[in-house]
Amino acid sequence: MSGLLGNHFITQIGILVNDIEKTSKAYSEFFGVPQPEAFLTDTLDKAQTEYNGEPSVARAKLAFFDMGSLQLELIEPDEHPSTWRNYLNEHGEGPHHIAFVIEGMKEKIELLDRKGFSLQQKGEYEGGRYAYIDTFKDLKVLVELLENDKK
Amino acid sequence: MSGLLGNHFITQIGILVNDIEKTSKAYSEFFGVPQPEAFLTDTLDKAQTEYNGEPSVARAKLAFFDMGSLQLELIEPDEHPSTWRNYLNEHGEGPHHIAFVIEGMKEKIELLDRKGFSLQQKGEYEGGRYAYIDTFKDLKVLVELLENDKK
Numbered sequence: 001m002s003g004l005l006g007n008h009f010i011t012q013i014g015i016l017v018n019d020i021e022k023t024s025k026a027y028s029e030f031f032g033v034p035q036p037e038a039f040l041t042d043t044l045d046k047a048q049t050e051y052n053g054e055p056s057v058a059r060a061k062l063a064f065f066d067m068g069s070l071q072l073e074l075i076e077p078d079e080h081p082s083t084w085r086n087y088l089n090e091h092g093e094g095p096h097h098i099a100f101v102i103e104g105m106k107e108k109i110e111l112l113d114r115k116g117f118s119l120q121q122k123g124e125y126e127g128g129r130y131a132y133i134d135t136f137k138d139l140k141v142l143v144e145l146l147e148n149d150k151k
Numbered sequence: 152m153s154g155l156l157g158n159h160f161i162t163q164i165g166i167l168v169n170d171i172e173k174t175s176k177a178y179s180e181f182f183g184v185p186q187p188e189a190f191l192t193d194t195l196d197k198a199q200t201e202y203n204g205e206p207s208v209a210r211a212k213l214a215f216f217d218m219g220s221l222q223l224e225l226i227e228p229d230e231h232p233s234t235w236r237n238y239l240n241e242h243g244e245g246p247h248h249i250a251f252v253i254e255g256m257k258e259k260i261e262l263l264d265r266k267g268f269s270l271q272q273k274g275e276y277e278g279g280r281y282a283y284i285d286t287f288k289d290l291k292v293l294v295e296l297l298e299n300d301k302k
Contacts, residue, residue, distance in 0.1 A: 002183035003181060003183025003184065004180065004182070007219075008182035008183070008184055008216075008218055008219060009218065009219025010164070010218045010219060011220070013246075013249070014163070014248070015291050016291070017291055023289070026290055027290060029154075030154060030155055030156075030286070030289065031154040031155070031159035032153035032154025032155070032157065032159070033154065037225055065159075065250075066162065067161045068159060068160025068161060069161055069162070069221050070161060070220050072161070079175055080301055082253070091242065091245065093291040094291050095241065095244070095245065095291075095292055096245035099158060109239040117181075132258060136245075137176070138177040138181065139177055139178060139181060140166050140167070140174060140244040140245050141166060142246060143181075151209055
């Protein structure tokens with residue numbers, strides 16, 4: 001397996017919404033699946049969120065659905081600058097990214113940058129870290145990298 | 152399993168593009184996967200395409216990537232009215248639908264219509280048929296139904 005990520009297995013699709021409770025309820029009813037509880041991403045001190053190279057206090061409400069082959073993530077961003085807020089303002093509600101599990105976050109981000117795909121946003125979550133890469137011009141969707149800590 | 156489709160396993164994500172050769176090459180290089188040959192959907196007589204309840208001569212170039220858990224479909228529509236052309240004009244390039252394999256297309260379309268989710272477009276392909284359902288208002292993405300003939 002070559003390629004820039006060493007993986008082409010889509011593990012998640014992320015969709016931006018204005019009202020996560022409303023859209024989450026709609027998914028639950030449409031697909032007959034339990035409505036997951038939405039939760040807020042961590043604060044800056046814990047998440048160490050960086051957007052366009054600067055620390056950002058931006059947070060988002062997230063809700064995850066198990067859609068068989070992959071997760072579907074609903075994202076309701078707050079008003080602070082982030083890839084979520086910026087994309088929502090520019091494109092309106094709808095899909096924002098496809099995500100891939102990778103290993104070696106720092107090296108992957110550097111490799112992608114050398115290939116012309118710059119880092120938009122990164123942060124930490126309980127048990128791992130994420131990075132949104134600006135692949136829109138080439139792939140017409142953003143790519144998110146997910147690295148989970150070995151247990 | 153309840154829900155309107157009887158299935159919540161995403162089998163495909165469809166992305167609208169202006170230049171399928173260019174985007175297809177970008178995916179191939181980014182993910183290190185073979186570039187699939189794009190092909191044109193069937194003509195009206197064979198595809199029996201209907202858009203908003205009327206026959207449509209619209210066609211699209213399609214290219215399918217195997218992304219592990221699901222297919223990623225690139226779609227370059229022609230200029231004739233279709234869900235593809237209309238959505239591309241309104242939203243720009245990017246994700247258009249998530250697709251689910253169903254059984255009993257006619258009954259599913261009727262059920263969804265009664266629930267307020269109207270049919271946007273349908274058509275036939277070699278070995279099956281598809282229907283795009285207008286779920287955008289509720290799910291922030293379109294849902295495509297795929298029914299494959301029993302072999």
